[in-house]
Amino acid sequence: MKKKKISKYLSIFVFSIIGLFWIYPFAIVLINSMKGKRGVFQNPLWFTKDFSLANFKTAFQALDFAHSFFNSLLVTVGSVLLITIISAAAAYAISRVKGPFSSIIYYICAGTMLIPFQSIMVPLLSLFGKVNFLNRTSLIIMNTGLSVSLSIILYYGAFQGVSKSLDEAAALDGAYPLKTFAYVIFPAVSPMTGTVIILNSMKIWNDYLLPSLVVNKNGMYTIPLKMYSFFGETNSEWQLALAGLVLSMIPIIVLFLLLQKQVMTSVTEGAIK
Amino acid sequence: MLIKKHQYWAFVLPALLFIVFIIALPFLIGIYYSFTDSNGLRASFIGFKNYQILFHDVIFLQSLWLTVKFSVVSVLLINIFGLAFALIVTRSDNRFNKSLRTVFFMPNLIGGILLGFIWQFIFTSAFKAIASSLNLNFFNGWLSDPNTGFWGIVILFVWQMSGYIMLIYVSFLNAIPQNTIQAARLDGANKWQALLFIKLPQLAPAFTISLFLTLANSFKLYEQNLALTNGGPYRSTEMISMYIYNTAFVNFQQGYAQAAGIILFLCVTLVSFLQLALSRRREK
Numbered sequence: 001m002k003k004k005k006i007s008k009y010l011s012i013f014v015f016s017i018i019g020l021f022w023i024y025p026f027a028i029v030l031i032n033s034m035k036g037k038r039g040v041f042q043n044p045l046w047f048t049k050d051f052s053l054a055n056f057k058t059a060f061q062a063l064d065f066a067h068s069f070f071n072s073l074l075v076t077v078g079s080v081l082l083i084t085i086i087s088a089a090a091a092y093a094i095s096r097v098k099g100p101f102s103s104i105i106y107y108i109c110a111g112t113m114l115i116p117f118q119s120i121m122v123p124l125l126s127l128f129g130k131v132n133f134l135n136r137t138s139l140i141i142m143n144t145g146l147s148v149s150l151s152i153i154l155y156y157g158a159f160q161g162v163s164k165s166l167d168e169a170a171a172l173d174g175a176y177p178l179k180t181f182a183y184v185i186f187p188a189v190s191p192m193t194g195t196v197i198i199l200n201s202m203k204i205w206n207d208y209l210l211p212s213l214v215v216n217k218n219g220m221y222t223i224p225l226k227m228y229s230f231f232g233e234t235n236s237e238w239q240l241a242l243a244g245l246v247l248s249m250i251p252i253i254v255l256f257l258l259l260q261k262q263v264m265t266s267v268t269e270g271a272i273k
Numbered sequence: 274m275l276i277k278k279h280q281y282w283a284f285v286l287p288a289l290l291f292i293v294f295i296i297a298l299p300f301l302i303g304i305y306y307s308f309t310d311s312n313g314l315r316a317s318f319i320g321f322k323n324y325q326i327l328f329h330d331v332i333f334l335q336s337l338w339l340t341v342k343f344s345v346v347s348v349l350l351i352n353i354f355g356l357a358f359a360l361i362v363t364r365s366d367n368r369f370n371k372s373l374r375t376v377f378f379m380p381n382l383i384g385g386i387l388l389g390f391i392w393q394f395i396f397t398s399a400f401k402a403i404a405s406s407l408n409l410n411f412f413n414g415w416l417s418d419p420n421t422g423f424w425g426i427v428i429l430f431v432w433q434m435s436g437y438i439m440l441i442y443v444s445f446l447n448a449i450p451q452n453t454i455q456a457a458r459l460d461g462a463n464k465w466q467a468l469l470f471i472k473l474p475q476l477a478p479a480f481t482i483s484l485f486l487t488l489a490n491s492f493k494l495y496e497q498n499l500a501l502t503n504g505g506p507y508r509s510t511e512m513i514s515m516y517i518y519n520t521a522f523v524n525f526q527q528g529y530a531q532a533a534g535i536i537l538f539l540c541v542t543l544v545s546f547l548q549l550a551l552s553r554r555r556e557k
Contacts, residue, residue: 025392119534
């Protein structure tokens with residue numbers, strides 16, 4: 001029994017070391033964001049004497065953080081709202097009406113999921129560029145188009161699990177399909193709605209490539225875009241760049257720590273379905 | 274039928290319009306583009322010429338080969354780490370399971386650009402400090418060498434993805450009935466035998482899913498590549514997505530870039546069908 005106890009403590013020790021090792025990159029960024037230029041140069045691996053929080057103020061202003069945060073939020077919330085409503089509605093219809101059209105739509109969704117963004121970005125951009133429609137609204141529209149396929153497939157699976165007798169009961173009570181959908185069936189799949197919202201929010205909030213092509217102009221920068229341009233301006237003033245990185249990471253990490261369990265289930269579900 | 278025909282279309286039409294205008298139509302136009310010499314302003318039809326040139330374009334072939342190499346290496350490493358982490362956090366005797374899960378998953382929350390900058394700092398400043406304090410030249414100049422630059426992107430990607438793949442393995446591990454493992458243990462199987470003969474076979478579908486996810490993601494990798502090495506030194510760490518981007522938006526050879534985009538699509542499709550075939554065969 002004693003041997004077992006020792007091996008237990010040993011494994012806990014080893015796993016903690018692995019965990020610390022894994023989180024060290026975050027720690028090193030945080031540590032060096034609270035230093036002066038000299039401290040970063042002297043010993044980037046640990047704290048030095050020149051502790052200061054001044055970098056955050058500089059980075060906050062340089063990132064125009066409040067504004068960039070607002071843009072990120074606007075684009076993410078707008079896109080996710082559209083994606084959720086549109087894909088839930090479509091998935092509901094194809095899960096309830098069986099027939100050639102529904103199968104075709106399902107296969108279109110599965111098929112378009114195969115297309116990498118890089119394979120359509122040139123024509124997509126030239127299409128929107130030709131009509132001079134490159135702004136936050138068109139970014140929301142593009143995000144929606146790029147995400148509905150997966151969301152429809154996720155919702156389709158969820159609606160399949162909701163008994164049709166629920167629809168029939170609502171219809172007998174005199175509800176129109178839209179009403180049945182909005183008040184009876186959609187609320188019944190709210191765990192899936194959570195998953196769809198979380199998966200798409202993470203993807204859109206963190207996206208750089210598409211926004212860099214669509215809203216790469218003053219006043220429309222999202223956080224990753226602004227961070228990219230700020231990084232170029234810091235001129236190896238690492239402590240500033242790192243303070244900017246910390247600021248940029250805070251929102252998503254805080255949100256994650258609040259919704260941890262839900263986020264992890266959603267991510268797993270999105271991968272497995 | 275509860276839903277009438279016009280109501281059906283009202284439900285599905287918005288989604289269809291988005292898919293058609295944002296994905297299907299650009300994709301079809303893109304196929305046409307790949308047969309033109311478009312520079313973004315003017316385009317004329319040149320047949321298969323782009324594809325012919327691509328297969329003799331040293332930089333394109335190098336980026337394609339690098340992407341394939343990168344995908345194979347990172348798929349292996351990510352699955353090894355992911356599975357190991359999953360086994361660690363599902364142990365019943367570990368009090369830190371939950372926090373370890375959080376720690377392993379954390380990098381997956383952060384966008385590729387930020388991840389690239391974090392590791393740029395580590396590979397340049399932190400590694401330099403390690404090199405000088407341990408007097409090991411091995412840690413110097415990681416991002417200014419094609420070989421270590423490549424491994425830099427691999428390390429970043431493994432750090433990012435392992436926690437994600439861990440979650441997939443965890444969900445399959447939890448689905449294995451406890452009593453099959455207990456029965457095996459009663460029959461005299463030791464811990465490792467139980468892992469090898471009971472757990473691993475049950476994880477086969479998880480492996481297929483993880484394989485596909487990591488492959489697809491590494492083929493499409495762009496932001497990490499951009500923020501960490503920006504393809505340097507001398508385009509030696511430029512992967513296919515970055516090649517497409519630079520060709521289209523830096524050199525403005527849009528028809529040519531689109532041909533490379535179609536080849537990327539064919540690669541991803543091939544991988545997906547392989548995966549489908551694999552999992553179908555297993556189900557039989």
